[in-house]
Amino acid sequence: MTVLARASEVTRRYGDVLALDRVSLDIRAGELVGLLGPNGAGKSTLISLFAGLRRPSSGTVELLGGSPLDPARRRGIGVTPQETGLPETLRVGEIVDFVRAHFPEPLARAELLARFGLEDLARRQVGGLSGGQRRRLAVALAFVGRPRLVFLDEPTTGLDVEARRTLWDGIRSFHDEGGTVLLTSHYLEEIEALAERVVVVGHGRVLADDTVAAVRDVVGVRKVSLTAAGLPELPGVLSAERHDDGRVDLLTTDPDRLVVELVRSGAAFSGLEIRPTTLEEAFLTLTANPEEIAHV
Numbered sequence: 001m002t003v004l005a006r007a008s009e010v011t012r013r014y015g016d017v018l019a020l021d022r023v024s025l026d027i028r029a030g031e032l033v034g035l036l037g038p039n040g041a042g043k044s045t046l047i048s049l050f051a052g053l054r055r056p057s058s059g060t061v062e063l064l065g066g067s068p069l070d071p072a073r074r075r076g077i078g079v080t081p082q083e084t085g086l087p088e089t090l091r092v093g094e095i096v097d098f099v100r101a102h103f104p105e106p107l108a109r110a111e112l113l114a115r116f117g118l119e120d121l122a123r124r125q126v127g128g129l130s131g132g133q134r135r136r137l138a139v140a141l142a143f144v145g146r147p148r149l150v151f152l153d154e155p156t157t158g159l160d161v162e163a164r165r166t167l168w169d170g171i172r173s174f175h176d177e178g179g180t181v182l183l184t185s186h187y188l189e190e191i192e193a194l195a196e197r198v199v200v201v202g203h204g205r206v207l208a209d210d211t212v213a214a215v216r217d218v219v220g221v222r223k224v225s226l227t228a229a230g231l232p233e234l235p236g237v238l239s240a241e242r243h244d245d246g247r248v249d250l251l252t253t254d255p256d257r258l259v260v261e262l263v264r265s266g267a268a269f270s271g272l273e274i275r276p277t278t279l280e281e282a283f284l285t286l287t288a289n290p291e292e293i294a295h296v
């Protein structure tokens with residue numbers, strides 16, 4: 001499959017801060033990739049390198065078969081950074097037209113606005129939009145030029161559930177038509193809802209690069225949930241959380257052993273359930289213990 005963006009052994013420093021540490025990553029045509037990692041992991045830095053906004057300290061970055069610094073290559077991508085500033089006095093439709101003017105075959109204004117649920121706002125000044133409406137507009141603008149590849153840095157931060165779903169639909173329809181997307185998110189449900197592939201970054205390194213299901217399997221953490229008044233110390237518990245209703249959630253990589261030890265301890269319990277962890281739980285485990293998954 002065609003590689004649209006490639007980072008090879010990329011390191012990026014800001015003074016003494018090592019933001020990316022020998023990162024290698026391919027984004028192939030037609031993929032929808034979720035980039036997941038805690039604050040400061042290096043996600044935004046990686047996007048800025050792919051988009052040609054910064055250069056790596058060492059290693060190489062390719063975009064659409066050439067240098068990301070080449071304006072012709074950059075015209076083939078769309079980017080929405082984490083923060084955007086749009087002129088307050090322009091109307092939504094005017095901004096869309098302004099951006100459209102930079103591309104040879106832009107999407108029609110009405111089509112773009114409809115895709116992102118903005119059709120009723122075309123005549124509204126940007127200064128009068130809510131934060132969520134501005135964010136939807138900023139994301140929509142990445143799609144104006146019919147890009148081959150779109151980079152979205154936390155596209156739905158600050159959006160309510162409905163606005164988030166509208167944006168997801170817009171991103172999905174682009175992907176369904178063959179578009180390629182790399183998005184970062186702190187909303188783990190967003191990665192699960194949209195992405196087929198998840199790249200987990202932490203401390204400037206790629207910790208895992210696989211399907212959402214495989215990343216969960218790599219971690220292999222299961223949640224053992226039960227109701228008990230009190231529990232003895234049990235082996236292999238990564239974390240324990242007690243809820244107000246008396247239920248206790250225990251995270252472990254070896255639920256069989258945990259249950260055997262629980263029964264052996266003679267502690268009274270009821271309502272035992274064992275289930276896979278959510279991506280969020282897997283993610284927290286991955287980023288908390290990078291040395292444990294160095295083999296991934």
Ligand SMILES: Nc1ncnc2c1ncn2[C@@H]1O[C@H](COP(=O)(O)OP(=O)(O)OP(=O)(O)O)[C@@H](O)[C@H]1O
Pocket residue numbers: 014015017018019037038039040041042043044045046082
């Ligand atoms: N311009 C800069 N000058 C100095 N340090 C920077 C700069 N930009 C980023 N950093 C540092 O580089 C590291 C990676 O930052 P980056 O913004 O890429 O992380 P991130 O994963 O996008 O985080 P977040 O989820 O908070 O957006 C952090 O330690 C950050 O403080």
